Amino acid sequence: MVTEATAATDKIRCDACPVMCYIKPGAAGACDRYANHDGKLVRVDPHIILERTVEHGGRLVPFQAGGDWDGKIVHQPETFVTAIGAGTTYPDYKPAPFIVSSEVDGVDMVTVVTEGIFSYCGVKLKIDTDRYLGAETATVRAQGEAVGHVTTSEYGSQMLSLGGVHHLTGGSKKEGRVTCDTLMDLSNCRPVELTIDGGATVIVQAGQPPVVNGVREERMRVGCGSATIGMFAKQWHGKVDEVVVVDDHITGVLSEHQAGKLLDIPDTGIKMKGRRSTPGRYFQVADPGTGWGGTNISDPLSILGSFDPKVAKPGMSLLMVSTTGEHASYYVLDAALRPVEQEMPSSLRHSVERIQENCEPALCTVLFMAGAGGSLRAGVTDNPVRLTRSVKDALTRVTSGGAPVYVWPGGGITFMVDVTQMPAGAFGYVPTPALVAPIEFTLKLSDYAGLGGHMDYVRPLASLRQNGEFRPIPWPISGRQA
Template identity: 75%
Template sequence: MQDPAPAVADDKIRCDACPVMCFIKPGALGACDRYGNEAGVLVRVDPHVVLDHWLSDGGAVVPFNAGALDWDGSILREPATFITAIGAGTTYPDYKPAPFIVASEVEGVDMVTIVTEGIFSYCGVKVKIDTDRHLGPERALVRADGEPVGHVTTGEYGSQMLSLGGVHHLTGGTKREGRATCDALLALCNGAAVELTVDEGATVLVQAGKPPLVNGQVEERMRVGCGSATIGMFAKQWFGKVDEVVVVDDHITGVLSEHQAGKLLGIADSGIKMKGRRSTPGRYFQVAEPGTGWGGTNIADPLQILGSFDPRKARPSLTMLMVSTTGEHASYYVLDEALRPVEQTMPDDLARSVALIQENCEPALSTVLFMGGAGGSLRAGVTENPVRLTRSVKDALTVVTCGGAPTYVWPGGGITFMVDVSKVPANGFGYVPTPALVAPVEFTLRLSDYEKLGGHMDHVRPLSEFRGPAAHRTRVPHRAENPWPLMPDAARGPHR
C-alpha cells in the first residue's frame, strides 16, 4: 500500500495520485485526506477493503487468521476473498496499470479482477425521494449550501427524482459551486444526510436508506398508487358502506361512482361534480395545484376540489368519503337538505378501509444512486487498448462492480454505470480537490479474455499473494443481499 515519491525541499514529498499534485510535509496529509507523508514515503492512509465470504461446502464458517489471507481454498466452492477497489489507489497518471490485478480460480475457471479507484468528474447521483409532496417545479435548481448542485427531474410513481452533480456543476461553475457539489455528492454517497433546497419549492433532508424530511416533516409512507389506482384496489372495501369516494391526488384524482370499478359494482351516480380536467371516466387531472397538502396538492380542505352536486342525481343523506393516496388525510361527509357536504364522524368500517390504504403504502425512503462514466484513464489501467474493455463490458464478458456491489451498466457507448450506494461498504467513496469524486471500480472476467483485451498480464498477481500482516487492510463481511462478485450468477459473462 505504499508508493515511492520523489523528495523535494523541506522533506516534503509530491503526491501523484491525482492532478492536484500536492506537496506533503512529513506527518501531514494531502488535500484529499487520503494520502500522507509517512517518514518520507507516500502512504494511502485509508484502509484497503477486502470482502470476506467464508462459505464452506458444509456451511461452516472458516475463521479469519489475524489479517492473513492464506486459506488454501481446498474445501471452498469459490474464493472466499474479493479484493475491492476501496482504498486501493488510482491509475493516475493515466499510463499506470491498475493498482491490483488479481487472479483466482472459480469452479475450475481462471479469473482475473482488475481493481482501481476511479477519479470521476463526469459523475453525479440520482436521488429518489418517496413522497407525495411537491418538492418543486421540474427543472428547478437544487441547492446545497446555497450553491446550485443539480435540478428536479421527473415525478415518478410515488416518488420525486433529483439529478445532482455532473461535470458542469463540478467544474463548469464557480469554485464555490464545485466544492459545494463535491461535498454534497461525497456525503450522499457515503450515507450522510444532506440538506437540499429547491428553488420555488421545498427544503429536503436526504439520507440514503432513511425517510426524507420535507420542510422539517418526516415522510412516513409513499402513496399506494394514484387516485384511480386506489379506487381500483379498494372499491370492494367501500361497496355497500358509502355512496361515493373521492381519492385526492395531485396527478390523477379518482371518483368511485364514475370509475369503471364502481360501474362494475353497480354503484349509482352520485351527482358529484369535480373541478379539474376530466380524463377517462372517474379520473381527473389538475384538480388543484401541486403542494404539500392532501394527496400532494396545495389544499387543506378537500371540499375545495368539488363543485355543486347535481340535484337530479344527488339526494340528502348521501354519504361520501374523501381520502388521500397515502391515507394520511381522510374525511367523511353527509349531504344535507341543500346537498351540501357536512363533515361527520367517520364510521368504523370506513376508518378500517383508510387504515388498509395506509398499510399498503410502503415506507418512504431516500435512495441514492451514484452514476459515473468510466473513461480513458481508468480503462487504460486495465488494458492498453481501452475500447476493447468497453466492448467486453457491453458483451457481458466483463462484470463491473463498485466496492463489490452490483452495478447497472447503461446501454450505448462508454461504460456508464450506476450503483445503489447503500450496497457499497461504508465510506467507499472519496474525493480529490480538483474537484472530483473517487469511486471504487472492479472489472472481473476470465483470465483468457483479459489476455485477449491486451491486458497488463505482467501485473497479474495470484490471490494467494495477499497474505501476511495487513496494517493498511481491513476485512469487511460480504453483504448477503449482494451477489458474490465471483459467483457464476454475478459473473454471467465469465461463466457463459
C-alpha cells in the same frame, strides 16, 4: 506513485491526482487519502476486501446437478478484492493498482481494481413522497449553491439529478466544491439538506425517509387516485355512497370510475373541479403542494362543486381520502345537499387503515452514476476499447465496491450503483474537484490476456494476505455494511 522526499523540505509530491500535492511529514494531502509517513507516501484508508461467510454471506442457494449440497454459495468467490482504498492509475498510463488472480469453481479468474477519479459523475436521487418538492428543471441547491435539478416524477416518487461535470467544473470554485461535497456525502450515506427553487426544503439520506419542510415522511402512496379506486372499490361497496381519492396527478371518483360501474354503484351527482380525463379520473383538481394527496389543499371540499340536485339526495355519504391514507374525512349531505363532516364509521376507518397498510415505507434512494473513461480503462489493458467491448459482450463483470452495477447501453462504460449496497466510506474526493469511487473488472484470466491486459502485473490473491495490505470485512447481505 512518487515516494521520495525532497531534500530541502522533506515534503513528498503525491501524483495520485492532478493536484500534485506536496505533503509535509505527518500530514495528509488535500484529499485526506494520502499522507507522508516517515518520508513515504501511504494510503490513509485501508484497502478493503470482502469475505463471504455463512454468518455474513448472501443467500445460500442449493443448486447442484447431483450429490449433496455442501452449503457453499453457488458460483460466488469466497473473497473479493474491491477497489476501496486501492489507489488510482493517475497519470493514467500506469497499470491498475491491483490485478489479482484467483480460482473460482476451477476457473482461473482475474479482478482488476482501481479507484476512478470521476469528474463526469453524479447521483440520481429517488425520494418516496407524494408531496410537491418543486417544478421540473427547478434548480436544486446545497449551501446556497446550484448542485442539480428536479427531473421527471415517477410513480410515488420525486426524482432529482445532482452533480455532473458542469456543476463540478463549469461554475464557480465554491459551486464545484459544494457539489463535490454533496455528492460524496450522499454516496457515503450521510444526510444532506437540499433546497429547491420555488419549492421545498428536504433532508435526504440513502436508505432513510426524507424530511420535507421539517416533516418526516412515513409512507409512499399506494397508487394514484384512480388506481386506489380500483384497488379498494369492493371494500367501499355498500358502506358509502361516494369516494373521492385526492391526488395531485389523477384524482379518482368511485361512482364514475369503471370499477364503480362494474359494481353497479349509482351516480351521486357529485361535481369535481379540474380537468376530466376519462370517467372517474380528474387532472389538475388543485395546484401541487404538501397537503392532501400532494396538492396544496387542506380542505378537501375545496375541489368539489355543487352536487346536482337532480341526482343527489340528502343523507348521501361521502368519503374523501388521500393516496397515502394520511388524510381522510367523512361527510353526509344535509337538506341543502352540502357535505357536513361526521364521525367516520368504523368500517370506513378500516378501509383507510388498509390504504395505509398498502403504502410502502418512504425512503431515499441514491444511485451513483459515472462514466469510466479511457484513462481509467488504460489501467486495465493497453487497448482500452477492448475492455469496453468485453463488458458489452458480458465477458467482463463490472462492480463498484463489490456491489452489482447497471451498465448503460451505447458507447463507453457508464454505470449506476446503489450506494447502500457498498461498504461504508467507499467514496472519496480529489480537490480538482472530482469524486473518487471504486470500480472493479472481473473476467477469466484467459480473456484478460486476450484483451491485451497487463499480465506482468497479475498477482495471486494470497500475496495480499502475506503482505497484510488489506482489511477484510464481511460481505454485505443488503443495505449499508457497518
